[in-house]
Amino acid sequence: MIDSSGPDLKEGLDQVFDAHFAEIHRYIARRLDTDTADDLAADTFLIAFRDRHRFDAARGAVRPWLYGIATNLVARHRREEVRRWKALSRTGAPRGWAQEGHEDAVTARVAAGQVTGRLAGALAGLAKRDRDVVLLLALGGLAHAEVADALGIPYGTVASRLNRARRQLRKALGGVNPLEEAHDG
Amino acid sequence: MDEITLLASHLPDAPPPAPEVVARARARLRDPGSRTARPGPRRWTPMAGLATATATVAVAVAVTVVVANLGDAVPQTVATPLKGKQLLLAIADRAEKAPVETGAYWRRRSVVGALFPVDAVSSGVVINTYDITLWAPRESGDPALASSKMERKRSLTLPSGKAREPWDPAKKYDYMLGSEPNRCEYSWKVERKGVLYDRRAAELTFADLEALPTDPAALLERLRAVWTDRPNVSPAPGRAGRGEVPKDAKEEQYLSLAAVSLLNLPSPPALRAAALRILADRPGTEVVGEVVDALGRTEVAVRVNADPPSETDYQVMVDPRTGELAGSRSTAVTDRGGLPRGTVLDYAAYAEQGWTDERPARPGGCKRVSNIP
Numbered sequence: 001m002i003d004s005s006g007p008d009l010k011e012g013l014d015q016v017f018d019a020h021f022a023e024i025h026r027y028i029a030r031r032l033d034t035d036t037a038d039d040l041a042a043d044t045f046l047i048a049f050r051d052r053h054r055f056d057a058a059r060g061a062v063r064p065w066l067y068g069i070a071t072n073l074v075a076r077h078r079r080e081e082v083r084r085w086k087a088l089s090r091t092g093a094p095r096g097w098a099q100e101g102h103e104d105a106v107t108a109r110v111a112a113g114q115v116t117g118r119l120a121g122a123l124a125g126l127a128k129r130d131r132d133v134v135l136l137l138a139l140g141g142l143a144h145a146e147v148a149d150a151l152g153i154p155y156g157t158v159a160s161r162l163n164r165a166r167r168q169l170r171k172a173l174g175g176v177n178p179l180e181e182a183h184d185g
Numbered sequence: 186m187d188e189i190t191l192l193a194s195h196l197p198d199a200p201p202p203a204p205e206v207v208a209r210a211r212a213r214l215r216d217p218g219s220r221t222a223r224p225g226p227r228r229w230t231p232m233a234g235l236a237t238a239t240a241t242v243a244v245a246v247a248v249t250v251v252v253a254n255l256g257d258a259v260p261q262t263v264a265t266p267l268k269g270k271q272l273l274l275a276i277a278d279r280a281e282k283a284p285v286e287t288g289a290y291w292r293r294r295s296v297v298g299a300l301f302p303v304d305a306v307s308s309g310v311v312i313n314t315y316d317i318t319l320w321a322p323r324e325s326g327d328p329a330l331a332s333s334k335m336e337r338k339r340s341l342t343l344p345s346g347k348a349r350e351p352w353d354p355a356k357k358y359d360y361m362l363g364s365e366p367n368r369c370e371y372s373w374k375v376e377r378k379g380v381l382y383d384r385r386a387a388e389l390t391f392a393d394l395e396a397l398p399t400d401p402a403a404l405l406e407r408l409r410a411v412w413t414d415r416p417n418v419s420p421a422p423g424r425a426g427r428g429e430v431p432k433d434a435k436e437e438q439y440l441s442l443a444a445v446s447l448l449n450l451p452s453p454p455a456l457r458a459a460a461l462r463i464l465a466d467r468p469g470t471e472v473v474g475e476v477v478d479a480l481g482r483t484e485v486a487v488r489v490n491a492d493p494p495s496e497t498d499y500q501v502m503v504d505p506r507t508g509e510l511a512g513s514r515s516t517a518v519t520d521r522g523g524l525p526r527g528t529v530l531d532y533a534a535y536a537e538q539g540w541t542d543e544r545p546a547r548p549g550g551c552k553r554v555s556n557i558p
Contacts, residue, residue, distance in 0.1 A: 017214060022201055029199030038202065042210035049214060088197070116195045123192075138192035169188040 013049055016062055021045065023140075024070050030139050031074050031081055040073045047073075061149075067140045068150035071132050082124050089121030115173065122172035130165040133158055205296070205480050205536060269472045272485065273465035273503070280508025281458035288540030291321040291451040295512070296479060299531040317533075317557065320545040321451070323391050325379025330545035331557035332371035369551035383450050386443035387411050391451070399455035401462040408443045408463075412436050441467045441490040445501055448510045451540070457508055464489075478502055479534040484511045497530055511535055 029037035148155045298314040320330040379390040447460035469490020476486040484502035491499040502512040514532035
């Protein structure tokens with residue numbers, strides 16, 4: 001994981017690109033698809049460069065700022081994203097790209113597939129603003145305060161959106177919730 | 186663990202961006218107007234693109250190479266209004282002026298894609314893409330390596346058995362990432378006589394390439410002699426009917442393919458120029474014009490008189506800046522199985538090529554096979 005303080009724009013766009021391009025690409029590809037991510041990740045950095053004078057280092061780090069731009073670009077593909085989560089909810093989990101080649105036990109895979117399917121179904125049903133919050137946390141690995149920076153919303157709003165989204169996710173997991181016994185962290 | 190952790194671990198992951206995607210994004214950042222004016226195959230510098238490099242290293246290297254080449258490669262778009270044969274001849278003039286290079290190995294990395302209909306009605310197709318690296322030794326005792334990594338398997342669903350438009354690798358489509366494991370294979374051979382990888386003109390070694398005439402008329406005569414000396418001049422028995430072609434026409438096809446073969450091999454610049462001139466003169470050659478290839482680069486597509494009765498067109502991509510072969514593709518000649526005429530059925534785009542003094546190493550974790558297609 002890249003340190004969220006990271007290089008800032010003053011150190012040059014090259015360093016920012018090197019440090020964050022792959023993770024921004026991955027974030028977009030996990031919400032949409034790789035081809036779209038190829039374009040949108042590049043667009044994210046073009047926009048960051050174009051709007052660099054609007055970036056205020058005193059108000060936050062460059063990484064949440066990039067995730068904010070990427071999230072705005074993903075928003076233009078909202079329908080595709082919802083379609084993707086719905087499709088995933090029907091098919092369960094295709095085995096993740098990173099896990100290819102591992103010989104997981106079939107039962108574990110079926111259970112995992114159920115969890116993935118239900119999570120995806122719940123994601124499709126979330127309001128866009130709530131989905132942005134949970135996916136910035138889950139896929140971007142941002143902290144709550146960074147999500148607030150990325151979306152330009154108050155910290156308290158992040159918390160309330162997150163609570164609402166988590167209620168829906170928990171409900172969707174229902175009987176297959178592997179967290180049933182886990183504490184609510 | 187909470188719902189957020191669960192999402193992070195259970196939502197499908199995505200592959201890292203391909204090196205050319207990173208390089209392109211980088212290039213756009215440096216020159217926002219450069220979206221379509223992308224360079225042809227990159228010069229392979231000694232440090233570039235090791236087959237065994239990790240993804241991170243490969244990304245970093247690709248970026249370096251593009252940035253290093255951006256200055257000389259990008260501005261030279263084909264501003265010329267030339268078309269057809271004249272365009273090809275102008276490219277030949279440019280090719281002739283390229284510097285002669287050499288090294289221990291000729292190395293090329295290609296991105297190859299092929300499209301397969303899923304079923305008879307073709308409501309869906311599968312697109313496999315491969316990353317292939319070829320090492321051809323200059324000395325005949327040295328091993329030749331070809332390694333192939335299946336990069337992605339995508340499926341593309343076409344609405345109700347009909348495609349909306351020809352599939353074009355340069356465009357974007359909705360697709361699902363499939364669950365095919367990445368496959369990696371390699372072949373490792375010592376070719377005692379040093380015969381090179383493309384035998385469509387003849388069985389040629391590097392020494393042969395250097396000895397071939399570079400005057401187009403003399404080269405054509407030499408190729409005609411090769412054709413005449415071939416033992417199997419008449420059409421193969423059992424291929425009467427659709428596949429049968431009159432003898433003269435077969436010779437023409439051979440000459441076209443021989444010219445392409447010389448372009449595909451690491452021929453010296455003067456030989457490359459002669460091969461381009463021969464190709465330009467063939468009656469079945471058709472210069473399609475500028476097209477954007479699978480790597481987003483602008484190349485000149487040339488339809489080759491390869492096999493007229495076939496259902497596919499064979500086209501080669503010529504780099505208008507250097508006259509080097511930048512790739513090839515097959516397109517559907519007729520509508521078939523829900524795939525309309527013009528659909529690109531397979532393609533190869535040469536991402537990097539050039540001479541190197543590095544030596545190949547067997548790729549780890551890959552299966553050895555006798556031949557990489």
